[in-house]
Amino acid sequence: MHADNREKVAREAAEAGGEPPPPAVTLIPIPLFHVFGFMMALRSVAMGETAVLMERYDFIAALRAIERYRVTLLPAAPPVLVAMVKYEEARRRDLSSLLVIGIGGAPLGREVAEQFAAVFPNVEIVQGYGLTESSGAVAATVGPEESKMYGSVGKLASHLQAKIVDPSTGEELGPGQRGELWVRGPIVMKGYVGDDEATAATVDSEGWLKTGDLCYFNEDGFLYIVDRLKELIKYKGYQVPPAELEHILQSHPEIVDAAVIPYPDEEAGQLPMAFIVRQPNSNITKEQVMDYVAKHVAPYKKVRRVAFVPTITKSPAGKILRRELVQQALSMGASKL
Template identity: 50%
Template sequence: MADHQNPHSLYNPNTGIYTSPRPPVPLPQSPTTSIVDFLFRNLSVYSDRPALIDPNSHQIFTFYQLKRKISDFAKTLHYTYSISKGDVILIFSPNSILFPVAFLAVTSLGAIATTANPLYTVKELAHQISDSKPKLIITVDQLFSKVNGFNLPLIDLGNFSDLVAKSSNHAALSPSVYQSDVAAILYSSGTTGLSKGVVLTHRSIIATALMVTSDQEFYKEGRSVFLCVVPLFHIMGLITFTYAQLQRGNATVVMARFELEKSLDAIQRYKVTHLYTAPPVVVALVKQPAIVRRYDVSSLQEIGTGAAPLSKDTMDECSKIFPQAKILQGYGMTETGGIISIENTRAGFLNSGSSGVLCPGMESKIIHIETLKPLPPKQLGEIWVRGPNLMKEYFHNKEATEQTMDKQGWLHTGDLGYFDEQGRIYVVDRLKELIKYKGYQVAPAELEGLLVSHPEIMDAAVVPYIDDEEGEIPMAYVVIKAGSSLSGEEIQSFIAKQVAPFKRIRKVAFIEVIPKAASGKILRRELRQKVISKL
């Protein structure tokens, strides 16, 4: 980002459009550049460098080995399982260094990868499978019990070596894959309860990768080592972090999950330079400085967060524990390839509490909720964005697509925010009703549907309850039948049996009537105010 740029030029009062101060990034010109082609475009420069590192087994794939493994797995998919262009493959696995191999092998064929949270129950998985209709599931043996009832072929990533050995003699594949082809369908929780498939093309993923790493390029940042502790089934772990850094020739240390001491050990052992994660991880680091001090974390240059806002106080505390590291925030959503804005740690104010400035090629408007007129700096409204990284559509959901993206290409985020005079964006609240628990999205309507299925529950509403440790937790307001002795614990248990752990109800309050508008829509704001008044 050019430090000398006049920030007032970022906002055009005639159009109401905010633009990025970062120089635009050039996208590849050839229409037949796939994300795998793009990833290895500079392979000769760093073929022997580490690409993916497993801190548990200490196994390392170099970039050359990564390319071979992707090619061999793609041959297995094609020759053994008849996978070809346009087929959908579900990857249902915890984090491992084979997860990106599977994703890239699928997309190298022109097939389409869809991913699911390994914590999902069979019921939750059934919705995504019936929607995306995969031909095959790539998983691990400990998850077989969740997927073997769907009558689909299963590939066990744990048998990777045996799988690829069978097809190693086959000829290499070179299918025609276009930038405009669909690479992935990643599911994003919808406010209507069921998640929607976000359709991302090869072009939008390449654009995301270039936009995320634009500052690294602009300032000619050298070789970096990133620690990935966020889930790879999520846009943030898979595209915004791992793919974006791999295409730059950087190494990624992939952890199965965040565990404080194991993460600190990995930072020390592999001289990790960048930790990009979600706010609960930063909170965990801040709360346990004595443990942090046991490890040599002097290699760490940047700690970045996304998925939910991080408070300025937490950022300041983190700066004290990691004085050599710069703390930054970014803002994005699955529908934007995981990125909209990011702070530039080399220019401007740090720890401002903002989500930085727009990434290169991004435009934004702040729209008044009632008049739908664009707003100048310091005015709160709905954030609209436009850029080369946006999704193509919601999969098989024309109505939801038209509600979210208008004919001018603006994506209506459903988030409330504003820009300041320096072009920094602040995300304040959500028009959407999603609860962000530890970076996971929880749709209240889904939980409400389950709650009212209980024979003794008359009505229910779910709202976020602000928690210092977790960010937001799902809290249920429940109306029970007259004479019922149903307890809060019983309600929590009823829900826990039906959903993934992150969706569980963490707090229950009993209420006589759920406040609703004349249209029947739950007045969540009233309930949120009720929560706040009791804090």
């Protein structure tokens, strides 16, 4: 709603005997150099709405801003939902103005979404998926019913084509089968400036953008993001998606945050290793963490190493910096794990 129209709408609502809608206010804690943050800022300008920008992301500062500026829309990465569910500070603040959380930047697990919906039943979770190379959104949930498809990023945008491709054979795959997502349409980039080699490796001669994401569509056309292909852990020939294990770990009541990385191993190739941020006063052990995951996954996906840390290293956009965590794990040494 444009700011100049708010008084008019309020008057019309008052004359009709109803309550005026709350002013639309978007809090943008995501950096503007990231396509998610840039598109959300552009949206606010295009809609004539109020945008509140944060110099850098800080969870407590974000809660204060929601309360102070009566924020109605919050774009965020999945860890923000985890923090809102598990940190008591979120329940001490008046967040009643918040109507929608837009999730992007990383896969959101069904378990985390369901926990959030139970604690904040009046906040709609809108999930979306896009890339810088696709100039923004590729898919999104639209409306309350689609928003309840927890774990899915919604249906493909109307102006795009998509297919799931076996990254090894190039074969097109059907519903429910996991492979690399390829998209084609008018919003796909022309290429990387000054880098023809990278462009050729990313966009083929028919205009298909190879996203590098492991995904699948269900029978109803809803898209699910599993993980980045290059981040899959190779354990004894099996491929283990770190995001899948992170979703399980984040569902544990004594775990505030988690990240899973590949730890080098001569016999297995790579071992799934978890970095864990415990709840305050929690004494959960490494064995309990590994047992919890083992109950939910196939044997080859089990977490084999655990390290407890005060925070998980992330980018300004909220993405886990796995390479840095791998270096951190190696510097710790096996005796400390």
